[in-house]
Amino acid sequence: MSLYGIENLPYGVFSRPRGERRLGVRLGSSVVDLSPLGGLLAAPTLNPLLAAGRAQWTAARAAITEFVSRGADRIPLSDVTLHLPFEVADYTDFYSSEHHARNVSAILRPEAPDLPPAWRHLPIGYHGRSSTVVVSGTPILRPHGQLGDGEFGPCRRLDVEAEVGFVVGVPGRRIATTGFEEHVFGITLVNDWSARDIQAWEYRPLGPFLAKSFATSVSPWVVPLAALASREHQPQDPPPLPYLQPPGPAFDLRLSIDWNDTRVSSPPFASMYWTAAQQLAHLTSNGADVRTGDLFASGTVSGPERDQVGSFLELTWNGAEPVKLSDGSLRGFLADGDKVTISGTAIGAAGVEIGLGEVTGTILA
Amino acid sequence: MSLYGIENLPYGVFSRPRGERRLGVRLGSSVVDLSPLGGLLAAPTLNPLLAAGRAQWTAARAAITEFVSRGADRIPLSDVTLHLPFEVADYTDFYSSEHHARNVSAILRPEAPDLPPAWRHLPIGYHGRSSTVVVSGTPILRPHGQLGDGEFGPCRRLDVEAEVGFVVGVPGRRIATTGFEEHVFGITLVNDWSARDIQAWEYRPLGPFLAKSFATSVSPWVVPLAALASREHQPQDPPPLPYLQPPGPAFDLRLSIDWNDTRVSSPPFASMYWTAAQQLAHLTSNGADVRTGDLFASGTVSGPERDQVGSFLELTWNGAEPVKLSDGSLRGFLADGDKVTISGTAIGAAGVEIGLGEVTGTILA
Numbered sequence: 001m002s003l004y005g006i007e008n009l010p011y012g013v014f015s016r017p018r019g020e021r022r023l024g025v026r027l028g029s030s031v032v033d034l035s036p037l038g039g040l041l042a043a044p045t046l047n048p049l050l051a052a053g054r055a056q057w058t059a060a061r062a063a064i065t066e067f068v069s070r071g072a073d074r075i076p077l078s079d080v081t082l083h084l085p086f087e088v089a090d091y092t093d094f095y096s097s098e099h100h101a102r103n104v105s106a107i108l109r110p111e112a113p114d115l116p117p118a119w120r121h122l123p124i125g126y127h128g129r130s131s132t133v134v135v136s137g138t139p140i141l142r143p144h145g146q147l148g149d150g151e152f153g154p155c156r157r158l159d160v161e162a163e164v165g166f167v168v169g170v171p172g173r174r175i176a177t178t179g180f181e182e183h184v185f186g187i188t189l190v191n192d193w194s195a196r197d198i199q200a201w202e203y204r205p206l207g208p209f210l211a212k213s214f215a216t217s218v219s220p221w222v223v224p225l226a227a228l229a230s231r232e233h234q235p236q237d238p239p240p241l242p243y244l245q246p247p248g249p250a251f252d253l254r255l256s257i258d259w260n261d262t263r264v265s266s267p268p269f270a271s272m273y274w275t276a277a278q279q280l281a282h283l284t285s286n287g288a289d290v291r292t293g294d295l296f297a298s299g300t301v302s303g304p305e306r307d308q309v310g311s312f313l314e315l316t317w318n319g320a321e322p323v324k325l326s327d328g329s330l331r332g333f334l335a336d337g338d339k340v341t342i343s344g345t346a347i348g349a350a351g352v353e354i355g356l357g358e359v360t361g362t363i364l365a
Numbered sequence: 366m367s368l369y370g371i372e373n374l375p376y377g378v379f380s381r382p383r384g385e386r387r388l389g390v391r392l393g394s395s396v397v398d399l400s401p402l403g404g405l406l407a408a409p410t411l412n413p414l415l416a417a418g419r420a421q422w423t424a425a426r427a428a429i430t431e432f433v434s435r436g437a438d439r440i441p442l443s444d445v446t447l448h449l450p451f452e453v454a455d456y457t458d459f460y461s462s463e464h465h466a467r468n469v470s471a472i473l474r475p476e477a478p479d480l481p482p483a484w485r486h487l488p489i490g491y492h493g494r495s496s497t498v499v500v501s502g503t504p505i506l507r508p509h510g511q512l513g514d515g516e517f518g519p520c521r522r523l524d525v526e527a528e529v530g531f532v533v534g535v536p537g538r539r540i541a542t543t544g545f546e547e548h549v550f551g552i553t554l555v556n557d558w559s560a561r562d563i564q565a566w567e568y569r570p571l572g573p574f575l576a577k578s579f580a581t582s583v584s585p586w587v588v589p590l591a592a593l594a595s596r597e598h599q600p601q602d603p604p605p606l607p608y609l610q611p612p613g614p615a616f617d618l619r620l621s622i623d624w625n626d627t628r629v630s631s632p633p634f635a636s637m638y639w640t641a642a643q644q645l646a647h648l649t650s651n652g653a654d655v656r657t658g659d660l661f662a663s664g665t666v667s668g669p670e671r672d673q674v675g676s677f678l679e680l681t682w683n684g685a686e687p688v689k690l691s692d693g694s695l696r697g698f699l700a701d702g703d704k705v706t707i708s709g710t711a712i713g714a715a716g717v718e719i720g721l722g723e724v725t726g727t728i729l730a
Binding site: 089090095109116117118121122124125126127128129130131132141143144145146149150152195198201202203204205206207208209210213214215241242243282283285286287288289290291294 | 455460474486487489490491494495508510515517560563566568569571572573578606607608647648650651653654655656659
């Protein structure tokens with residue numbers, strides 16, 4: 001049974017050789033061209049549909065479902081190029097896995113291994129660079145930077161961060177957690193590539209900058225929230241302040257990380273401490289607005305076990321405990337030529353398992 | 366003698382009542398409509414001119430100078446509304462005043478009052494929010510946020526940061542310091558409003574987030590680099606790494622901060638440690654690209670004296686030493702109804718003093 005059946009229908013932007021960009025949905029290992037449906041679905045990017053709001057999202061999904069059911073033409077994925085599915089406005093990244101935050105504190109700040117003081121009171125986040133958000137498959141050039149006092153050169157501790165991204169449709173400010181489904185259209189997989197040596201040297205006191213800004217990869221498919229089952233979030237201690245309540249929906253997404261041909265980790269999104277609805281409420285609580293095309297990412301998804309972590313920093317404990325890949329080679333961080341693929345599945349709204357696509361990238365020197 | 370004579374001609378976007386947005390240049394207390402010149406100058410925003418590159422910038426300035434000299438129509442500034450002069454792509458903020466960085470360390474981190482370890486090795490910076498960059502005159506709603514464990518409410522320590530912004534015209538990556546004038550079109554004044562109580566609670570370890578993202582105000586006039594005199598930058602110790610050399614031009618800009626009707630500070634831009642060319646080189650050194658409309662700001666401009674600091678955090682030493690305004694009232698941080706105006710002048714390329722416009726904002730509850 002396909003992970004990309006009619007219960008899923010994630011949106012993407014594709015082109016055929018010498019053709020223009022079109023909206024499509026994935027069906028099995030094909031894409032269905034949505035341009036015959038006209039209107040918002042005839043655009044070359046998701047943004048007009050994103051901006052149209054939830055009633056239009058529902059109507060579009062119904063129309064597409066019927067279109068596909070009637071036997072719309074399928075184009076094999078091997079015949080198309082997939083593009084960034086939407087134009088990114090502001091890109092924000094959170095830090096909402098407690099396992100990840102505790103691991104990072106223990107590895108990078110052994111003198112202060114606890115969670116940062118505000119961590120359980122608010123979803124800590126920061127702004128990233130929009131210009132370098134790229135679609136899955138885009139080669140990742142190893143970044144250069146200052147690696148410490150006196151050194152400038154290619155990053156030696158190049159890492160991944162497996163995350164889930166949330167794509168904002170309807171603009172807003174001071175968005176209550178109960179408004180999440182009115183403003184957020186869907187999800188994408190994110191690899192927030194990270195240069196750990198650059199980060200360690202630059203991040204005090206204003207946070208990560210060049211360690212993250214060289215590339216952020218996203219999957220070519222945006223899975224609409226309507227396709228996903230949700231459930232109640234786990235209790236939080238201490239209880240969040242009123243503007244972060246109720247927590248909003250939790251999603252039972254299962255991610256996987258393949259390092260070349262070896263599956264090295266399977267991070268469980270259900271283990272996240274803060275929900276996406278809380279992240280959006282926090283992000284807009286000061287009066288800041290979000291726009292159509294805003295992307296906010298969950299932060300690295302790490303579960304409690306070593307084979308559930310979302311970064312190689314954690315997987316190899318900062319390189320001290322290398323992993324053995326299936327070809328017998330050992331890795332602490334990424335080598336030139338390495339390919340990393342983050343993929344995911346979820347329980348869909350219809351109760352069947354659905355695919356979240358994948359985000360992949362190969363390191364070039 | 367006007368600060369806005371023919372030697373200056375900063376660019377802005379204006380509209381008349383019920384009229385459309387047009388490009389203009391400021392001349393005295395008037396604006397000259399550039400749309401009769403056609404082409405890039407007939408656009409409703411600076412972005413097409415920004416993207417066109419230095420040769421076009423030079424040609425446009427020559428054409429405008431001639432147009433103005435021939436006696437082009439002037440529209441009183443009182444008859445127009447001024448808008449954000451360009452569409453902001455990514456917004457980045459630096460931290461390049463040593464006086465400011467030392468003051469902040471002493472005030473906020475008395476246990477570690479020195480400069481951060483990397484401070485003299487690289488221009489520390491972070492990404493900000495593009496969606497909330499607003500034009501001078503936009504009212505500033507006092508932000509809400511978490512003020513510490515258990516508290517959510519209106520910010521009590523609302524502050525300003527007087528900065529100089531640099532507007533990127535031509536996209537690029539790995540831009541050498543010698544390429545600064547090929548990529549950067551001009552400058553704008555920036556007020557990076559800051560909520561110090563929100564900042565103190567949220568910033569570890571990923572930097573300022575909601576403390577800054579509610580609003581960043583810019584002046585309505587972009588002064589082209591061609592209008593500014595430049596000179597050699599002061600020596601830096603230790604010598605910067607090769608990718609940050611030569612330092613590029615220094616600009617002798619004199620800022621002023623008026624708190625309601627009282628001039629409280631006059632920050633000297635010449636005292637900055639890192640140059641804008643070094644900031645741009647650093648920003649793009651990892652492989653990240655800048656786009657047309659990118660805005661990067663200098664960081665708070667503070668000179669060595671108390672009446673030269675660029676923030677009220679420093680001016681009142683975190684509220685401990687309030688300032689007396691001309692109406693006799695005392696201030697630690699901003700009260701509702703307060704108005705702050707940052708203005709500036711420079712020595713122009715023609716040797717005469719020119720105006721940089723002003724960026725103003727009034728605090729609303």
